[in-house]
Every structure is written in C-alpha cells, then in structure tokens.
Amino acid sequence: MNVKLTPNSRLVLEKRYLKKDQDKLLETPEDMFYRVAQVVAGVEERYGKRNTEIQSLTKAFYNLMANLEFMPNSPTLMNAGRDLGQLSACFVLPVEDSMEGIFDAIKNAAIIHKSGGGTGFSFSRLRPKNSTVRSTGGVASGPVSFMKVFNAATEAVKQGGTRRGANLGLLRVDHPDILEFIACKENNHEMTNFNISVGITREFMRALQEDKPYHLREPHTGSVVAQLSASEVFDKMMEHAWLNGEPGVVFLDAMNDGNPTPNVGEIETCNPCGEQPLLPNEACNLGSINLKLMVTKEGDGVGIDWERLRRVTRLAVHFLDNVIDANQYPLPDIEKTTKANRKIGLGVMGFADMLTILKLSYASEEAVQVAKKIMSFIQEEARKESERLAAERGVFPNYVGSIYEGVRKLRNATLTTIAPTGTISMICGVSSGVEPLFAVAYTKTVMDGTSLIEVNPTFENLAKDYGFYSEELMQNVVKQGTVRGLNDVPNWVQKIFITAQEIDPEWHVKIQAAFQTFTDNAVSKTINFPHTATKEEIAKAYLLAYELGCKGLTVYRDGSREEQVVTTGTTKAKLTHCPECGAELNHESGCVNCPNCAYSLCHIS
Amino acid sequence: MNLSKEKITDLIQQKGISQNELARLMNVAQGSLSNALSGRRSAGRKILSGLLSIFPKETAASLTIMERINKRREPI
Numbered sequence: 001m002n003v004k005l006t007p008n009s010r011l012v013l014e015k016r017y018l019k020k021d022q023d024k025l026l027e028t029p030e031d032m033f034y035r036v037a038q039v040v041a042g043v044e045e046r047y048g049k050r051n052t053e054i055q056s057l058t059k060a061f062y063n064l065m066a067n068l069e070f071m072p073n074s075p076t077l078m079n080a081g082r083d084l085g086q087l088s089a090c091f092v093l094p095v096e097d098s099m100e101g102i103f104d105a106i107k108n109a110a111i112i113h114k115s116g117g118g119t120g121f122s123f124s125r126l127r128p129k130n131s132t133v134r135s136t137g138g139v140a141s142g143p144v145s146f147m148k149v150f151n152a153a154t155e156a157v158k159q160g161g162t163r164r165g166a167n168l169g170l171l172r173v174d175h176p177d178i179l180e181f182i183a184c185k186e187n188n189h190e191m192t193n194f195n196i197s198v199g200i201t202r203e204f205m206r207a208l209q210e211d212k213p214y215h216l217r218e219p220h221t222g223s224v225v226a227q228l229s230a231s232e233v234f235d236k237m238m239e240h241a242w243l244n245g246e247p248g249v250v251f252l253d254a255m256n257d258g259n260p261t262p263n264v265g266e267i268e269t270c271n272p273c274g275e276q277p278l279l280p281n282e283a284c285n286l287g288s289i290n291l292k293l294m295v296t297k298e299g300d301g302v303g304i305d306w307e308r309l310r311r312v313t314r315l316a317v318h319f320l321d322n323v324i325d326a327n328q329y330p331l332p333d334i335e336k337t338t339k340a341n342r343k344i345g346l347g348v349m350g351f352a353d354m355l356t357i358l359k360l361s362y363a364s365e366e367a368v369q370v371a372k373k374i375m376s377f378i379q380e381e382a383r384k385e386s387e388r389l390a391a392e393r394g395v396f397p398n399y400v401g402s403i404y405e406g407v408r409k410l411r412n413a414t415l416t417t418i419a420p421t422g423t424i425s426m427i428c429g430v431s432s433g434v435e436p437l438f439a440v441a442y443t444k445t446v447m448d449g450t451s452l453i454e455v456n457p458t459f460e461n462l463a464k465d466y467g468f469y470s471e472e473l474m475q476n477v478v479k480q481g482t483v484r485g486l487n488d489v490p491n492w493v494q495k496i497f498i499t500a501q502e503i504d505p506e507w508h509v510k511i512q513a514a515f516q517t518f519t520d521n522a523v524s525k526t527i528n529f530p531h532t533a534t535k536e537e538i539a540k541a542y543l544l545a546y547e548l549g550c551k552g553l554t555v556y557r558d559g560s561r562e563e564q565v566v567t568t569g570t571t572k573a574k575l576t577h578c579p580e581c582g583a584e585l586n587h588e589s590g591c592v593n594c595p596n597c598a599y600s601l602c603h604i605s
Numbered sequence: 606m607n608l609s610k611e612k613i614t615d616l617i618q619q620k621g622i623s624q625n626e627l628a629r630l631m632n633v634a635q636g637s638l639s640n641a642l643s644g645r646r647s648a649g650r651k652i653l654s655g656l657l658s659i660f661p662k663e664t665a666a667s668l669t670i671m672e673r674i675n676k677r678r679e680p681i
Contacts, residue, residue, distance in 0.1 A: 007606035007653040010665035025664055028657075429650075454647065 003030055003066045006429040012598040013427065017078050030066065032077060037061035039080040043325040047393055061319055069308075070316045071349075071424040072287040075116040076323060085328030086115035087285055088338075089419070090271035090345075094280030095146075097125045097219065102146055109150065109167070110157045111330045118166035120278070122268035123147060124199065125219050128176035142177050144184050147191060154193035166272040166591075170250060172199040173233065176216045176225055182236050185246045195272055197248040197552065198237060205546060208234050234539070241542075242535045244560050245587075248274065249542060250552040258520060258551070260413040261341055263401040273420045273591060274552045275524035276345055282337040284345050284521075285323045286419045287316055289378070292350035292430045295357050302357055304370075306377065313346065313378050317385040320344035321411055342396040345417025345521050346382055348374070350430030352437045356458045361495040362436045363507035368514045371434070375416070375518035382415040383408065417521035420591050423598040434515055434525060435588045436500045436508075438595070439481040441474070453478050459497055466490070500528045500588075501558060505541045513548035522551040526588050529557040556587040606648045607670045608641050608656075616660050631655030 005013070010029060019026040027035070041058040049057075064070045071077070073089035080087060091112050095105045109119045129142025147169050154167060169191075171181040182198065185191050207214035207230035214233075215224040237247060255267045255277040270277040276284050289312055296305035324342050329335035351371070352362055360366045389411035396402075396413050404410050418434055425432040441455045455474055463469035473488045482499045483489045508527040515523045527541050538555055545553040561575045575592065578585055583596035592601040617627055628638040633655055640646035648669070656668055 004650050004654060006650045007648055007665060007669060010653060010657075011606075011669070014664050014666050028661075 003033065004068075005029055005427065008596070009427045009429055012423065016423070016598060017074070019082065033062055033065040034058075035082075036065065036072070036077055036080040039326050040076075040319055040322045043322045046325065057318075060315060064312065064315055064319065067293075068290055068428040069293055069312045070287060070289050070319070071421075071428060072319065072323065073285060073419065074423055076285060076287075077424075078116060080326065084115055085326075086117065086330055087323050087327040088117055088283040088329075089286055090120070090276040090278065090284045091117050091334065092120040092122075092269055092271065092278035092280055092282055094268075095121050095123055095125060097127055102126075102149075106150055106153045108331055110153055113154060113157050115330050117283070117330070118168075118272040120168040120170070120269045120271045120276075121150070122170045122172075122199070123181075124170070124172040124175050124268060127219060128225075129180070142180070143171055143175070144177060144180050147184065147194065151191050151193045167194045168197060168269065168272040168274070169194045170197045170199050170269040172252065173201060173204045174215060174217045175219065178216070178228075178233065179236065182233070182240055182247055185244065186240065195248065196246050197250045197269075197274065199252045199269065200249050200546075202253045204230055204233075235535075238535045238539045238542070241555050242533075242538050242557060242560070245554065245556045248552060248554040249545075250274065251546060251550065254546075254549060254551045255522070260404060260520070261398045261402045264340070264398050270522060270552070273524040274554060275347075275417050275419050275522045277522060277551065278343070279337060279341070281331070281333045282341065282343070283327075283329065283334050284338070284343045284414075284417070285320055285327065286345040286347065286417055287320050288347045288349040288419060288421050288424060288433070289313065289316060290350050290428045290430055291348050291374070292353040292357070292428075294374075295354060302359075304354075304358075304374065309374070309377065310381050313381040314385040316346050317344065317382045317412075317415065318389065320346060321386070321389055340397045341413040342411060343414040343521075344412050345419060346378065346415060347418040347421075347433070347519075348378070349421040349425040349428065349433050351434040352431035353458065356437070356456070356462075356496050359492075359496055361498055362511065363498055363503045364495075367507075368510050371511055371514035372517060375515050379416050379518045379520070383410060386410040386412045386415055414520035416519045418515050418519055418523040418525070420524040420588065420593075422588075422591060422593045422600045426595070426598050432586075432588055432593065434511060434523065436503055437497065438500050438586045438588070440483050440497050440499065441478040441481060442595070443478055456497070459483070459493075462493060462496075463489075466493070468493075500586075501530060503528070505529055505533075505537065505555075506544065509541055509544045509548065509550070509553075512553075513545070513550050516548075516550050525554070527553060527555045528587065529555060531557060531559040533557050561587075606653065607644055608648050608652070609668060609670050610642050610644070612663075612668060613642060613656070616663070620659075627659065630659050 013029045014025060018032055037058045041054050041061050044054050044057060075089055076087040079085055093105050093108050095102060112119050123143035126143040127140045131140045133140055171178060185196055204214050211231055213227040214230045216226045216228060218225050240246060250270060259267050265279045267277045278284060294305050294309045295302050321344060355362055355367055387409055390409045393411060395409050396411060399405060421433045431437055440459050443453055453474060468488050476486055477483055483494050483497045484502055505527050512523050512525045542553055576585060578594035578599045580599045581597040583594050585592050585594055617624060625635050628635040633651055641648040641652045653665060657663060
C-alpha cells in the first residue's frame with residue numbers, strides 16, 4: 001500500500017531524498033522508509049535480539065514513519081543504509097586558540113558539511129584582536145577575522161554538495177572583541193554562511209538590569225581587561241537585530257543549567273538553529289512527532305489522543321537511541337563524545353495545526369497550557385522509555401557524575417529538543433515545529449498561467465461545518481492570505497486561524513517558553529515582528545525570553561531582509577522568494593524555508 | 606497539484622484501459638479522477654498515490670505540471 005503522502009511531499013522527496021542514478025529514481029518513498037527502518041532496527045542484533053524480534057521492530061519503525069506519526073531528521077532519511085551513513089543533523093566543534101586548532105576546526109566542519117550536518121562554533125576561546133602571538137612576535141587578528149576564513153571554506157564546500165553547510169558562530173558577550181562581532185554582519189555580503197549569536201551571561205544581564213558596566217575578560221586567564229556599559233552593548237545588539245535579525249542571543253547560563261554532564265565539560269555553544277546545546281565534538285540526532293495526528297474525537301468535540309502520543313513517543317525514543325549506534329560518525333572524537341552521552345532530541349511538529357483542530361488560538365493562555373501539557377507528557381514518557389532501555393542496555397557511559405546519578409537511570413543524557421522541521425514537516429504536510437501558521441490560503445500558479453487555490457483544509461472544513469463556506473469567501477481569503485477582518489468569518493474562527501504576522505510577539509515568546517519548560521535541550525523558534533516594529537519592542541521580547549527561562553532567541557522583522565539576495569548555482573533571487581522555484585519564503589525557526597519545494601537556508605546573508 | 610493530462614492519457618492508452626477502468630483500479634470515484642485530469646480540481650494525495658500504484662515506473666514529477674506557490678499577503 002502506498003503511503004498517503006501529499007503530492008507536494010512526493011515531489012519534495014523525489015527532488016531531495018530518494019536514491020537516484022542521474023535523473024532516474026532508484027526507490028519510492030515507501031522504499032526509503034523501509035530502508036531507514038531496516039537499518040535502525042538492525043542494530044538490535046548487537047543487543048542480542050532474535051531475527052523475528054528485529055523484523056517486528058522494523059515493521060513498527062516503518063509504520064511509525066509511513067503513517068507520518070514521527071519523522072527523524074533529514075540526514076537519517078537521506079543517508080541510512082547508504083554509503084555516507086551519517087545520520088545526525090547537529091554538531092558542535094571546538095575552536096582552539098592556536099593556528100592548528102583553528103584550521104583543524106575548518107577541516108572538520110568541511111567533512112561534516114559534506115555529510116549534510118550543520119555545525120556550531122564558539123569563537124570565545126580565541127585571543128582578542130591585537131594580542132601578542134608569542135611564537136612570531138606578531139599580533140593576533142581576532143575571532144571575527146578567522147570567522148571570515150571559516151566562511152570562505154564553507155562557501156567552497158557548498159559548491160560540491162547539494163545541501164549547503166550551515167554554521168553558527170557564537171562569541172561570549174564578555175569577549176573583548178564583542179562590539180566588532182555584533183556588527184560583523186552589517187554588510188550583507190560578508191559572513192553569508194554564518195548565523196551569529198551573542199553568548200549572554202548572567203553577569204551581563206544583572207549589569208543590564210542595574211544599568212552598570214560589566215567586565216570584558218581575557219579568554220585564557222579570565223582576568224578583567226576592560227569594561228563596557230551593558231545597556232550600550234545591549235542597544236547595539238538590538239539595533240542590529242532590528243536591522244536584519246542578527247545577531248541572535250544564546251543564554252549561556254540557562255544552557256549550562258540544563259547541561260546533564262557538567263563534570264565532563266561546559267556548553268559553549270549550540271547548533272545553527274539554536275535548539276541543540278552540545279559539548280565540543282558532540283553530535284545529536286533529532287526527530288519529531290506529528291501533533292496534527294495526535295487528536296481524537298472526544299464526546300462531541302476533539303481532544304488530545306494521549307494513548308497514541310504515548311505509543312509514538314516510546315517508539316520514537318527507541319528509534320532515536322538506535323540511530324546513535326547505526327550512525328557512521330564523520331570523526332572519531334565526535335563518535336566518542338556522542339556515544340558517551342547518547343543525547344537524543346525528540347520534538348514535535350504540526351503544533352499550530354493541532355491548535356486549529358482543537359479550536360484554540362495560538363495567541364492564548366489555553367495554547368500555552370496545551371503546549372505545557374503536551375511537552376511535559378512527552379518528556380516524561382520519553383524518560384520512562386529511556387529508563388526501560390537503560391535496564392536492558394545500560395545507562396549512558398557518562399552517567400556517573402551526571403545530574404542523573406542516583407536520581408534516574410537513563411539511557412540518554414538528554415531526550416527532548418524542539419527542532420525546526422523545515423523539510424520533514426513538508427513531508428508530513430503539517431505546520432513546522434512549534435511555529436504558527438504562515439497563511440490560511442495560497443495560490444498556486446501552474447506553468448501555463450492558470451491559478452489554483454489552496455485553502456487550509458481545517459479552515460475549509462470548519463467553514464462548511466458552521467455554514468459560512470462560499471466560493472467567494474475562499475477567493476477573499478486567498479486574496480488576503482489571512483482571515484482577519486473578513487465579515488463572513490466569525491470572530492472566534494478569526495482567532496483560531498491567526499497567522500505569524502498577526503500574533504503579538506509576546507505570545508510567540510510565551511509559547512517558546514512553555515515548550516522550553518519541559519524540553520531538555522532548547523527550542524528553535526523565530527519571533528516574527530511586523531515591519532513597523534521598533535528596536536524597543538524587539539528588546540522587550542529578548543528581556544521577556546530571558547525572564548521566562550528561554551535558552552536563546554531569534555527574531556525576524558518582516559521585510560528586513562528583502563534587499564538581500566540568495567544565489568543558487570547561477571540563479572539569483574531576492575530573499576523573499578525561493579531561488580529554486582520562485583515561491584514566497586517563510587522565516588521560521590532561525591531559517592528561511594520554501595513552503596513549495598523545501599528549499600532551505602539556515603545561514604542568512 | 607495539477608496533473609499532466611497528456612502524460613496520463615498516454616499511459617491509459619498504453620495500458621489499453623479506459624479512464625473509468627483506471628478510476629476503479631485506483632479505488633477512487635470516476636468524477637474525482639475526471640476533475641483532477643481536467644484541472645477543475647487540484648489532485649490530492651489519494652489521486653496521486655493511486656496513479657503511482659498503477660503506474661509504478663512513473664514519479665510524482667513525471668505525472669504533474671510544475672507549479673509555484675504565491676503567498677498572498679496584503680499589509681495588515
């Protein structure tokens with residue numbers, strides 16, 4: 001039986017995921033899911049499972065994906081059972097303060113990019129600009145200057161593969177070169193392969209609240225070398241974030257509060273989209289549950305299908321733990337760190353779609369409560385499954401000395417992460433991650449010029465059920481893209497189908513925070529602002545995110561990157577439209593995504 | 606998703622069946638298939654996966670016509 005994929009997701013799979021020889025497809029989507037299921041279930045052999053057990057697990061994993069209940073991150077779908085065999089999406093590489101260290105990191109990043117992973121770097125260990133280099137007697141060029149070398153290397157590698165490498169460059173706010181770093185993407189033509197984030201410390205936030213100066217520290221010794229006014233530095237950051245969304249922020253202390261193995265090392269940075277804090281040389285594989293399917297009839301209405309959610313969560317954790325063993329790691333150091341902590345990141349997608357089915361507005365206290373309820377449930381069920389696996393296969397090797405020692409015997413140091421789900425949410429035909437809807441209707445133009453209307457199916461059904469459906473209304477929704485202010489649409493329906501642009505930034509942050517409360521790792525989300533938003537409004541969102549315990553924040557002010565151009569091969573396109581198919585792009589979860597062909601750009605120029 | 610009528614008509618002829626027989630093999634209503642083929646309706650997941658199961662050598666790309674999405678949004 002064929003998997004019930006939408007026509008668009010079939011096209012996306014054919015274009016980007018399925019095995020091909022030249023232009024000829026060598027597998028169907030069904031073959032792909034089977035290939036992945038077989039490889040991931042196959043590792044059970046090393047845990048002494050019999051053939052029949054492996055077969056039934058293969059079937060269970062296949063159904064999990066073929067029913068679109070759960071999807072692993074893209075590298076797993078693309079590479080399982082193929083030559084590359086690299087299954088993780090996220091990596092963090094250390095950048096040591098030496099010529100050898102810097103260029104090792106560049107080489108390792110190139111190897112990871114080739115295999116479809118994204119890399120996060122902290123440049124905070126590098127000595128500041130103009131400090132002495134002992135061996136040569138010269139002066140150091142500083143982190144920003146070296147970032148340009150990383151950027152150029154990524155540029156060269158991306159021309160070889162089909163997926164571009166994505167990088168996150170982070171600098172601690174107390175690094176002496178912080179002001180140069182904040183401004184390093186002012187010019188749109190530089191650092192095009194990097195997202196940049198400032199690593200914020202508690203000391204800095206305290207100084208900001210008290211309107212005092214804070215200390216800049218020499219990276220090696222930690223000794224104070226200068227001080228800056230916290231509010232002036234914060235102002236500079238807000239100015240640039242307003243201008244083009246960069247830099248984002250990462251709250252380093254919040255990330256380290258959640259570090260399960262502080263005895264092994266400190267978390268210095270995270271992956272490119274900000275959802276996965278990792279130790280240096282660590283990788284993580286992610287997967288997401290499709291919430292749109294986790295609903296069921298309840299009396300006259302609709303409720304959350306907790307039993308199904310439990311079953312899918314348990315099986316997904318089992319799947320992701322197996323991926324750690326099935327994975328072929330690009331570097332021995334990464335294999336060692338990853339297998340010692342066995343971190344996985346189970347998250348969700350289709351949250352906005354689920355809310356529309358439950359008839360709740362994204363911008364409401366009820367939605368915040370649903371977010372908390374769902375994520376706390378997933379977190380707890382995931383931990384129970386991890387305990388079950390630990391009883392069978394042993395705890396993660398770094399368990400002794402971790403925050404879980406003597407508390408809970410887990411197989412995995414972390415279990416949950418809310419990832420941006422660009423392509424996999426397209427495969428499932430649902431809204432991405434925990435982002436709101438971007439539009440209630442689209443038009444599609446076929447090559448011969450005719451236009452087709454595509455209306456959100458939940459909205460269309462609701463309109464029919466409540467008797468306000470008409471062809472004319474659908475045309476109006478298409479014209480506007482949203483339902484706000486349409487007389488024929490009842491107020492309560494307008495609230496349910498609220499879109500990203502119409503949602504007050506405060507609610508964006510509150511939803512992110514609600515998921516963060518019950519997520520081991522972090523939450524990838526973009527806070528969308530209208531074009532008219534001020535620097536002060538953006539600052540307010542950052543402060544709220546800190547207060548509510550978020551681990552980082554990415555903002556996008558509508559239209560603020562319109563003058564920027566992306567290039568793919570020989571095609572150039574403005575960043576508003578997809579360079580491959582011309583559709584309008586969405587800014588979500590720290591990336592730019594095409595809702596039509598799954599083109600995605602996670603480094604924004 | 607718009608189907609390529611030419612391509613599918615070709616395939617039907619090659620297989621030596623009628624459009625109605627095809628609908629029956631695909632387990633969809635004749636009207637649904639006819640609407641999708643004429644372009645009156647966009648082809649959904651049932652139609653496309655049905656066609657692919659009857660014509661396993663084809664792909665989603667080979668059965669459909671390229672299209673692009675326009676997200677229409679006026680200033681709010």
